[in-house]
Amino acid sequence: MTTGTHEQLPRKTPEAPETREPLTRESTSRFVTVGGTRIHYHEAGTGPEVLLCVHGGAPGASGWGNFGTNLAELSRSARVLVVDLPGYGRSDAIELSGGKYRPYADVFAAMLSELGIERASVVGLATGGAVAIAMALHHAERVDRLVLVSSAGGVPLFSTMPSEGQKAIRSYYAGEGPSREKMRAYLRMMMFDPALVTDELVEERYLESVAGGEERRAGAESAGVPAEPLWQELGRIKVPTLIVWGTENRVQGFDNALFLLKQIPDAQLHLFKRTGLWVPYERASEFTRLVLGFLAEHPAGPAAA
Numbered sequence: 001m002t003t004g005t006h007e008q009l010p011r012k013t014p015e016a017p018e019t020r021e022p023l024t025r026e027s028t029s030r031f032v033t034v035g036g037t038r039i040h041y042h043e044a045g046t047g048p049e050v051l052l053c054v055h056g057g058a059p060g061a062s063g064w065g066n067f068g069t070n071l072a073e074l075s076r077s078a079r080v081l082v083v084d085l086p087g088y089g090r091s092d093a094i095e096l097s098g099g100k101y102r103p104y105a106d107v108f109a110a111m112l113s114e115l116g117i118e119r120a121s122v123v124g125l126a127t128g129g130a131v132a133i134a135m136a137l138h139h140a141e142r143v144d145r146l147v148l149v150s151s152a153g154g155v156p157l158f159s160t161m162p163s164e165g166q167k168a169i170r171s172y173y174a175g176e177g178p179s180r181e182k183m184r185a186y187l188r189m190m191m192f193d194p195a196l197v198t199d200e201l202v203e204e205r206y207l208e209s210v211a212g213g214e215e216r217r218a219g220a221e222s223a224g225v226p227a228e229p230l231w232q233e234l235g236r237i238k239v240p241t242l243i244v245w246g247t248e249n250r251v252q253g254f255d256n257a258l259f260l261l262k263q264i265p266d267a268q269l270h271l272f273k274r275t276g277l278w279v280p281y282e283r284a285s286e287f288t289r290l291v292l293g294f295l296a297e298h299p300a301g302p303a304a305a
Contacts, residue, residue, distance in 0.1 A: 040090035042082040045075030053082040056126030059172045060205035062089035073288040099228035105134035121145040144300040146241040150277045153230040157255040165251025191276040192248045234263035240298040241267040246275030
């Protein structure tokens with residue numbers, strides 16, 4: 001296992017094609033029905049390499065919201081599927097029975113089958129990271145590599161729990177309910193640079209957080225569904241794993257990253273200074289190059305026995 005800093009970027013960067021149609025939220029929008037559940041996702045790119053990107057579970061989160069900034073660059077080197085978690089974005093909600101992460105992992109493994117995809121590398125942010133871990137544990141035959149970004153599923157070594165960010169997430173729908181002011185405060189806490197919290201971003205996330213009414217809100221992380229103790233099984237992960245974190249993450253402290261690094265057998269860690277939870281947005285170009293470099297240096301193949 002290795003560690004890195006943001007100055008140590010991958011050497012290999014894909015060349016951009018000379019002409020390329022711009023990718024938009026609508027032009028990449030797709031639906032697939034899995035076991036009666038309609039799942040929404042964005043798709044771009046072609047080729048044998050498949051990336052499945054799973055977003056976080058905070059209010060207002062969605063696939064495009066979390067990874068839309070990265071889709072164009074990633075899709076130059078792979079077929080990229082950016083999913084909406086069930087109960088978020090435009091995906092139907094599901095019943096979370098037996099835990100918070102395994103049901104999502106089951107849906108996405110079935111989604112890959114429905115799309116005729118044998119294996120994928122899974123990029124997960126926050127809650128999406130824990131879903132990626134659950135896929136590697138319970139659907140190992142489907143997973144080539146993991147990229148865990150500000151991931152849930154580990155154990156904080158010295159951070160206070162619940163964290164400042166977790167309290168904000170859990171209180172978003174409480175009291176007087178959601179508001180633009182609450183969303184702005186959450187985004188300013190989640191990211192290191194307050195200049196990134198634009199009025200447009202606040203409006204987008206706020207509108208997403210109130211879309212769908214109470215049924216949609218029930219799928220949010222604030223609903224308090226118990227999380228499975230994935231940390232007890234991290235040693236069973238067999239695939240190469242890249243762990244990515246910001247040192248100013250106030251939702252999941254980077255001590256969680258150190259725990260994941262220690263427990264996952266084939267892992268490396270990359271820490272960004274002056275960066276919060278949302279690394280793919282705060283460090284978009286650097287993050288994309290880092291992921292593509294990791295994938296290039298760890299060719300896809302069957303999981304180790």
